[in-house]
Amino acid sequence: MKITSRGIGLLACAGLLLLLGFRFGYPELTLLGAAALIAVGCAVAVAGWRPRLDVSRQAEPDRVGRGEPATMTLTVRNGGRLRSANMIAEDRCGNRPVPVPLLRLRPGRDTTVSYPVPTHRRGVVPVGPLRVTGHDALGLVVLARAHGNTAQVWVHPRIHPLNAVPAGVARSMDGRVDRVPHGSITFDSLREYVVGDELRRVHWRTSARIGELMVREHLDTSLPRIVVLLDDRAAAHPVLVDGVAESFESACEAAASVVAAARREELPIALLLVADPNTGDNFLDRLAAAELRTTSALSRDLSDADPYTSATVAGPAGDPLRAVLDRLRQQRLGDTLIFLTGPGARDDLGQLGALRAAYPSVLAGIFGDPMPAPARTAGVQVLDAADGAEFAAEWNGVRRW
Structure with a gap:
């Protein structure tokens, strides 16, 4: 909560009027000082009212290539039952503020705002949270609160087409291989049998020792890595x-x-x-x-x-x-x-x-x-x-x- 310069001036005047009124016996000054103090108190109460806002956001899409379009859709719903929301709100998209209209948002109603997400640079663009600023009619007190969670839009680097990848040369237990059509038969590990495995791959000696069917896994070392x-x-x-x-x-x-x-x-x-x-x-x-x-x-x-x-x-x-x-x-x-x-x-x-x-x-x-x-x-x-x-x-x- 922040008291504006107008609010600080009114508080100072209220203190001065109350001091002069009580010190020299002027009830009019005392009344004016009390009225100013009550005005500041009412401003604090009005600005301190916390609206029940349900905030949801969705990026379409949330992962894009650099320079590709991306849109953030923000939905704000007034979850209160009695009072309309009438305040200033803005969303944050990277380093850019985005105004969100919340004027006379009635109870149970919602408003939707869509805006583009900047994708001209590679990186992770943080979006949110929604920042709602409440203030009184006289502009004496300002209170800003954050509503909702943040979201991220991942801007991937540009991808340029490559015609081919290296063929690869792998060293394995079977010797030096290169572009073997069906791969090598290098043993890699053992795992438990699952329905659908070929019985010829069962390692019977290990299965008899541990009491469970174990299947041999082979690694295709001919593929370029x-x-x-x-x-x-x-x-x-x-x-x-x-x-x-x-x-x-x-x-x-x-x-x-x-x-x-x-x-x-x-x-x-x-x-x-x-x-x-x-x-x-x-x-x-x-x-x-x-x-x-x-x-x-x-x-x-x-x-x-x-x-x-x-x-x-x-x-x-x-x-x-x-x-x-x-x-x-x-x-x-x-x-x-x-x-x-x-x-x-x-x-x-x-x-x-x-x-x-x-x-x-x-x-x-x-x-x-x-x-x-x-x-x-x-x-x-x-x-x-x-x-x-x-x-x-x-x-x-x-x-x-």
Whole structure:
């Protein structure tokens, strides 16, 4: 609750009138001071009335590509029984206020407002809550309250069409394979039998030992497994335009394009961010929420984490890139590694070349660098591109990985 300057002035006058009236015996001044004090009290009571508003919102759709239209529909219902709602309200859509008319909203009635959600930038756009401002007729007191929950609209990076994905070369127990039509028969694990499993896959020795039918699971190691490593370090994207690193936005578009192409071909893919330890299967949402992170911010985020997690993410001497490359070398998450970064990380390609023993195909996409590098640096194939569309054109021009 906030008392306006008019309300403060009226309170001061009320105190002065009451003091003079009682001190010098003027009942008229006392009456005026009491009336002013009562007016302020009534204003507090009127502004402090809390309306029963039921707020619901729906985004259509709640996940869009950058530049695609999205609409937020807000419905406000007066849940009261006696009094109409007559106040000022506004919704928040990102950093933009959206006025919502609540003039003479009768009990049991509702009003609906629809407005576009800005999608010109990749990111997660927060919408809400509805902010209702109550005030009295004299403008002495103003009280603002929040109603309803917030919603989010996920603006994914643009996806540029890629004609093909790497063929992949996998090392397995059956030897070196490449594009095997029916996959390999490498044993992976045992699981319980479920109705519909073929009896020829039952492992009878284990089933007899534990008393339950156990079925063999085989892993198709011939499928290419792609690992996309997105560099979200602020040092890798030093050039900012209006506070936005366009090279990082282009790298996010390239990552989204590779993910979409792999899913189209039904190929397994993993997405890693250099400075962000969070993982998940919804790759496009992760790319929408990705932000540049400084080394100091990363250290603050990991201050409450366990020592093992902190060492794994931050790495030696606070180098998150070295830490994630060590992890990739040890775990061998795939056979094709795609590193997407900005002009500030060109000197790190030497570290990337050390992974050639674990990843037969290593590609680096560098965005926004005015000085293009050779097509092959430190054993790594390099694609220099100004934006995501140029990266897709360069990618489609690669004949052999």
